[in-house]
Amino acid sequence: MNNSVKPRAPGARFRLNQPPVIAEAIEGEVMVINLDSGAYYSVSGAGAVVWKALLEGATTAALVADASSRFDVDRAKLAGDVDQFVADLVTEGILVPVDDADNGAPTEPPAESRGAPHDGKVRYDGLRFERYDDMRALLVVDPVHEVGEFGWPSRTGDDAPK
Amino acid sequence: MRPIGTLFALRDAFEAAAPRLAPRHRYRIAGSRVGIFTGGGAATLNLLTAFEPLRVNTTATVEDDLSVFVFDGAALEFDPGALLSGAAVASEGLTAAQGDGLQAFLQPDIGVLALYDDTRKRGYIWCRDAATLPYYEYAAPLKHVLQWWMLAGGGVLLHSAAVGDRTGGVLVAGPSGAGKSSTALACIESPLRIAGDDYVAVDCRPPVTVHALYSTAKVDRASLGRHPSLAAYFRNIDRPDEKPMLFVHQFAPDRLLSQFPLQALVVPNVAGATRTSFEPMAAADALRAIAPSSILLFPLAGRIAFARIAALCRAFPAYRMNLSPDAGEVADALVRFIGRPLDRTNASRCA
Numbered sequence: 001m002n003n004s005v006k007p008r009a010p011g012a013r014f015r016l017n018q019p020p021v022i023a024e025a026i027e028g029e030v031m032v033i034n035l036d037s038g039a040y041y042s043v044s045g046a047g048a049v050v051w052k053a054l055l056e057g058a059t060t061a062a063l064v065a066d067a068s069s070r071f072d073v074d075r076a077k078l079a080g081d082v083d084q085f086v087a088d089l090v091t092e093g094i095l096v097p098v099d100d101a102d103n104g105a106p107t108e109p110p111a112e113s114r115g116a117p118h119d120g121k122v123r124y125d126g127l128r129f130e131r132y133d134d135m136r137a138l139l140v141v142d143p144v145h146e147v148g149e150f151g152w153p154s155r156t157g158d159d160a161p162k
Numbered sequence: 163m164r165p166i167g168t169l170f171a172l173r174d175a176f177e178a179a180a181p182r183l184a185p186r187h188r189y190r191i192a193g194s195r196v197g198i199f200t201g202g203g204a205a206t207l208n209l210l211t212a213f214e215p216l217r218v219n220t221t222a223t224v225e226d227d228l229s230v231f232v233f234d235g236a237a238l239e240f241d242p243g244a245l246l247s248g249a250a251v252a253s254e255g256l257t258a259a260q261g262d263g264l265q266a267f268l269q270p271d272i273g274v275l276a277l278y279d280d281t282r283k284r285g286y287i288w289c290r291d292a293a294t295l296p297y298y299e300y301a302a303p304l305k306h307v308l309q310w311w312m313l314a315g316g317g318v319l320l321h322s323a324a325v326g327d328r329t330g331g332v333l334v335a336g337p338s339g340a341g342k343s344s345t346a347l348a349c350i351e352s353p354l355r356i357a358g359d360d361y362v363a364v365d366c367r368p369p370v371t372v373h374a375l376y377s378t379a380k381v382d383r384a385s386l387g388r389h390p391s392l393a394a395y396f397r398n399i400d401r402p403d404e405k406p407m408l409f410v411h412q413f414a415p416d417r418l419l420s421q422f423p424l425q426a427l428v429v430p431n432v433a434g435a436t437r438t439s440f441e442p443m444a445a446a447d448a449l450r451a452i453a454p455s456s457i458l459l460f461p462l463a464g465r466i467a468f469a470r471i472a473a474l475c476r477a478f479p480a481y482r483m484n485l486s487p488d489a490g491e492v493a494d495a496l497v498r499f500i501g502r503p504l505d506r507t508n509a510s511r512c513a
Contacts, residue, residue: 018465022465026445026446026449026476028446031446033453033454033457033458035457132454134337135454135455
């Protein structure tokens with residue numbers, strides 16, 4: 001991961017790097033698969049909340065305002081964590097910046113996710129994602145499977161089942 | 163980047179050659195009429211062995227819901243592989259391309275091209291030389307065409323085993339080596355029946371239904387000793403670099419099941435436990451265990467397949483099955499597990 005992160009413009013917005021990256025949210029977690037690399041990721045806890053806001057088009061400034069009202073965390077620390085989190089996701093090729101010149105003016109996040117106060121703050125456990133590389137062999141060696149299970153390299157012609 | 167013109171040209175070339183293929187073989191796959199036409203003699207015909215339990219004997223002139231044309235290279239006067247790889251994106255020698263309802267996947271190493279036209283519901287398989295296909299192509303033939311067709315129709319092909327009875331059953335899913343095949347084969351002498359050991363189709367429209375595709379079963383060579391009664395049926399036991407493989411219908415056709423309503427998701431875990439046990443699993447953990455191999459094995463299936471698998475994980479209870487090494491004990495545990503009262507209302511929550 002990046003050790004030093006340049007703070008991003010507060011108005012920066014991001015989108016999923018489709019088509020190679022796909023994501024599904026499930027029970028408070030987000031699972032992400034990079035179809036190009038074969039790596040997959042899990043985003044949970046506060047990271048999943050920030051992820052949702054990012055993909056809904058929130059600017060980093062707006063989502064910091066929102067998340068700092070939900071989580072028991074210092075706003076400045078959260079802003080730094082968001083910058084690092086976004087930078088790491090961009091480095092992984094999961095998120096790409098949205099060019100507002102191509103997409104009209106920035107849109108505000110939905111009213112319910114703006115920085116309105118929330119009842120009781122949730123414990124903040126940092127913004128992280130887990131990366132899993134155990135499936136990459138499927139792509140690197142043979143995207144059509146049969147790697148560990150069948151043994152690679154593939155047969156030469158004379159011993160295929162008849 | 164997207165050689166649509168090339169794909170249309172390929173399709174038209176296949177269509178022009180299709181009348182030279184032998185009369186169709188007819189199957190009932192995932193509840194639909196599927197006709198498969200082959201050319202090239204015994205080698206391409208052997209590709210159909212895994213579908214044998216789903217064969218329908220009829221002379222009725224009904225149109226198929228899916229038609230698949232299987233060409234052996236020698237029967238064509240053009241090389242589809244050269245045509246596609248010259249135009250499309252190559253990744254480690256593999257090429258996938260799509261657009262305008264056409265999807266294609268070329269595996270130059272084994273000399274196989276799959277092309278699917280969803281508008282016409284027709285698939286085309288070209289084998290450079292069907293007689294030299296690796297054995298795993300005989301284990302799970304036509305799977306890319308079947309995946310694209312299922313995705314277009316509200317279903318998905320899963321990298322999963324499936325066992326149950328007519329009233330219901332479970333998907334046994336997870337990465338390679340997790341114990342899918344062993345679990346399926348463990349059931350062969352139990353009251354449960356097998357819908358698949360490595361790939362099955364799931365119709366995600368309610369009620370969510372698991373459909374058999376192949377009668378194939380394979381085991382790791384190291385696990386052969388767990389299935390002494392099956393030793394005589396493995397067809398490639400003398401080929402040490404192949405995974406021993408058999409076709410269940412050739413010796414135990416009554417142990418196969420063509421479809422059942424889905425009850426639960428099971429993720430096997432080779433635990434070496436004394437007794438097989440089932441632990442409830444969070445939906446997110448189940449998705450992480452089930453989705454990656456199914457998604458990454460099927461080019462051009464990713465987004466829709468992922469959404470369907472996630473929907474299954476949200477709708478159905480998931481369990482980690484800690485396996486004992488005793489096949490009979492595993493089967494008994496699954497019989498008890500599947501036989502217990504389950505929340506069958508789950509089936510209406512998916513899709």
